Amino acid sequence: MTSRIKSYRKQSIPHYVQGITSFSKESTTNIKSYLTAPILQNTQPLNNCSVKDIMLLCRKEFFKKGEDFEFSEVRAGSKYANQVIDMKKYLWLAAAALLSAGIYFNEPRLVFGKAARICLECIGIG
């Protein structure tokens, strides 16, 4: 567990601190105090679990107690969020490029040529 936390510590501790302070005023500057947060006092011992699991457990405990909560291990601007945004850009570019190329090479006419005639295969004859 220690090694996993270390790896998370480098990446996203500031966000955790933000998450922690939003529910615990006895706040914290590192992940250890997060593990000892009051909300988790009555839960099972947290052995061999990831930070993501701890987050989830906290959310469940808050939900049980009917308190407001909102925190996440996924930060705006995080590697995952950026990957999704990058992929989205490439896909939009690909769509635009494919459509433009298709129209340039007069492919709508080919689509029309197929769609305006009865497709014998589609109706089980061809």
Place this chain on the structure above:
Amino acid sequence: MAKRTIAQFFSTLLYNPYLSNLTGGRISREWTKNICVPGLNCYSCPAAAAACPLGSLQSFFSGAVPKFPAYVLGTMLLFGLLLGRVICGWACPFGFLQELLHKLPGPKLKKSKLTQKLSRLKYLWAVVFVLILPFAFFFMTGIGVPAFCKFICPAGTLEGAVPLLSFNPMLRSAAGWLTVWKFSLLAVFLILMIFIYRPFCRWFCPLGAFYGLLNKYALLGITVNTSSCIHCGKCAAVCKMDTKIAGDHECISCGSCISSCPTQAIQFHRLSNKNNESSKT
């Protein structure tokens, strides 16, 4: 009547406005057939106004000279990025039919781990019938074949074959073993639809498979706010599709899970109100 049912009804009418053609035994030749619709709707349906993206895609791979389908792929990608599987849930005539038939009384098969595994089959059908077989036929016989339309597509049989064979004696006289196969398959699907929620969409539709891959990049659709999700599983329990969590690649954004979420973490997001902390898992 639910908003979604109204949207499905009107999209069906929009895809198929030439209802008077249904008894004419012929199909329309309007300029709108240059355009592909987002949902599965056979272009050989006499009432159809536009082209089926799946049929058009295969028509590029089949014939004497296979071509790269840039226009059709671009259109499908554009629809997928705009709407994802919202198309399946809100604007697919064949999906609408499946939902209507499922409302008929009878025992209903609920989703399970088995059905979730079966839902992966649609990717296999997509690759085999839309990509591999058309080329395989081309290399074997010199002419490619739109294999999915020819051997499986029940939408083509229902929307194209039924009205055309009913009112066109010439076509009827050409019917053979393939017609029998397709009508048998259609009958099986129609019966399954009564007992199973959207069986074709969940396990067979290559178009749904394609849009499913784009679901997390789509501008419209269901999102889960990961900051408040407690993974209670209620969204997946309410959902009739093979989703594991709301908004995943099987989610058709029907919205039935929104009210079931105890932490209000599920939203139907529109265009710009998606933030980075919400994830389409």
